[in-house]
Amino acid sequence: MPTISKKGRDMPSSPIRKLVPYAEQAIEKGRKIYYLNIGQPDIRTPEIALEAVKNNDIEILSYSRSEGSETYRKKLAQYYSKHAIHVTYKDIVVTTGASEALLFLFSSIMDPEDEVIISEPFYANYIAFSKASGVNIIPAVCNIDDNFALPSIETFEKLITPKTKAILICNPGNPTGCLYTEDDIKKLAAIAIKHDLFLVADEVYREFVYDGHKHFSILQAEGIDQHAVVIDSVSKRYSMCGARIGCLVSKNKTVMQTVLKFAQARLSPPTYAQIASEAALDTPQSYFDDVIKEYVERRNTLISELQKIDKLKVALPQGAFYCIVELPVKNTDDFAQWLLEHFEVDNETIMVAPAEGFYSTPGIGVNQIRIAYVLDKESLIKAVHILKEALKVYKD
Template sequence: MPTISVRGTEMPASPIRKLAPLADAAKQRGIHVYHLNIGQPDLPTPRAALDAIRNIDRTVLEYSPSQGYRSYREKLVGYYKKYDINLNADDIIITTGGSEAVLFAFMSCLNPGDEIIVPEPAYANYMAFAISAGAVIRTVTTTIEEGFSLPKVEKFEELINERTKAILICNPNNPTGYLYTRREMNQIRDMVKKYDLYLFSDEVYREFIYTGSPYISACHLEGIEQNVVLIDSVSKRYSECGIRIGALITKNPEVRGAVMKFCQARLSPPLIGQIAAEASLDEPEEYARETYDEYVERRKCLIDGLNRIPGVYSPIPMGAFYTVAKLPVDDSEKFCAWCLSEFNYEGETVMMAPAAGFYTTPGAGRNEVRIAYVLKKEDLVRALFVLRKALEAYPGRVEE
């Protein structure tokens, strides 16, 4: 019998979705599951997007251009201008979600064996995309005790060698909610410039910054314009995860040319998704303000509630809609599985993402979970109560 590929063997299971069978089984037993494991917003998609889909008057659902419709890309120029990111439509390539943008960036800029430095914990699928491209993730570890701030330059430079080709950041960060400071962004810029690296910057959560600190995009960094590849998506800002529309943005014409070859090979990004995403840009500003205000309230509800549970600690996330919390348990993956398979309180339980899957360092994140505050406050309050009861009942609880 033929064997599967090395890539297939090395591809990690998603820490966000791997426990889904246990959640499905719990629901079949009549248990209500509070989904804190995945960044699927429950807020409504813009009405403009839904109306655009309902009112499609095409007689043929055709291929779109491989780089996406120009009308959409031209409207995006105005969107980015609001964030002082100055582009033209040709700098923007529409992709099938932010995921494809990351994959095409890796495939276009890296050779097999090339290395990418990534602060950890990091979005778990980066590892999957690197394996798909034959690239290698090297991590610098940030810690919950230091609020997940970047380590000193020396920690990065210890990893840099002749195979190092890029630094990858997510800002604001998934899974930690950390927001990079101007000093940290300048630190990254200087390393990119010194070693002539690519800077892949995933900025899909730019709408969700809660500290009053300025949003520093990689596109704001002077002197490395040709090194920057920005990753974006409409999934989070418009609650449009299912339409699978993202973007890859770069001023580097050689990178764009290479990316376009991959775009042509997959033919085109989703037609209906582009129609919805383009229409979303016409939604009144009230939509963004109301969405932002709701996440501010949810963040306060979640972080206050977590830190009132004995033995639990979460730093205050500065952006996105996630936090990494430390739990008094022996192993968070066992605990999360136990919550779904063996525990319920009054017919309810919680589903979280074990944080070890967001690290590559063995043993890191063993007693941490990522929690997404994408449920309404009433559900968050109840989920926190159920979590407290789960921790009280868990046989592997560890008292510090």
């Protein structure tokens, strides 16, 4: 019998999506589920983006350029300029989501068995991308007790080996909501320059920064043009997850020329989605002001409710719309499945993401979950109530 590849066997299941069959069974039983497991905002997509698709006059839905349409990339460059990130449209390659951008980048800058240092916990699909590329993740472990702050420079330098090619961060962070400061970014930039490494930043949550803080991009750091690569996406910014449009941004011409070869091999990013994404760039600032206000209120509501539960620990997010919660259970994989299969309050239950899948270090995060506060405040209050009641009766 033919067998699958080692790469295929090593590819992890999504910690976010693997519980879907149990959720479907719960729905069949007539239960309502509060979905806290996935970062799908319930915020309306800007009307300007939807109208651009509805009202276009395309007669032939043709390929776009492999690097993305020139008009879209030029408008993207203008967008970055407004955020004090000075690049040209030639420094941008449009991709099918940030996921494709990361896959292209991993293949462009690393060979099999090379190493990438990632602050942990991290977006679960980084593991999948590394497996697909044959790259090894070296975790720089962060801790819930200090709100998942960036590890010390000494910690990063101890992890660097001759096989290290890059440092990867997500800022603001998924799954932690941690925001790295300007000082943090400058320290990482100094390490990248000193050890001749790439510094890669997943900045898809750039707009979602709270409590008076400001986002500082790695592309704003001095002297790092040949080391810095930004990964970006429209998915969260404009509540356009289904568009699957991202991009890769760097002033390193060799990197961009190499990425373009991978982009050419897959032909082009989707045309309609680029039209919507280009139009979305004209979204007024008032849209973001309202969204940020809503997320801050949701975060405050969620954290306040969670802090009422005994023996529970939660980190305070400063950005994005996620938080990590440490529960008084031994294994949240089992707990999350039990919630869907066996528990309900007034015929309602919750779906959470077990956090072990956001770590590459074995044994860490097994008693943690990630919550995405992408529901309205009333739903969040109900969801935390269900969690509180579940913890009263759950037995490991």
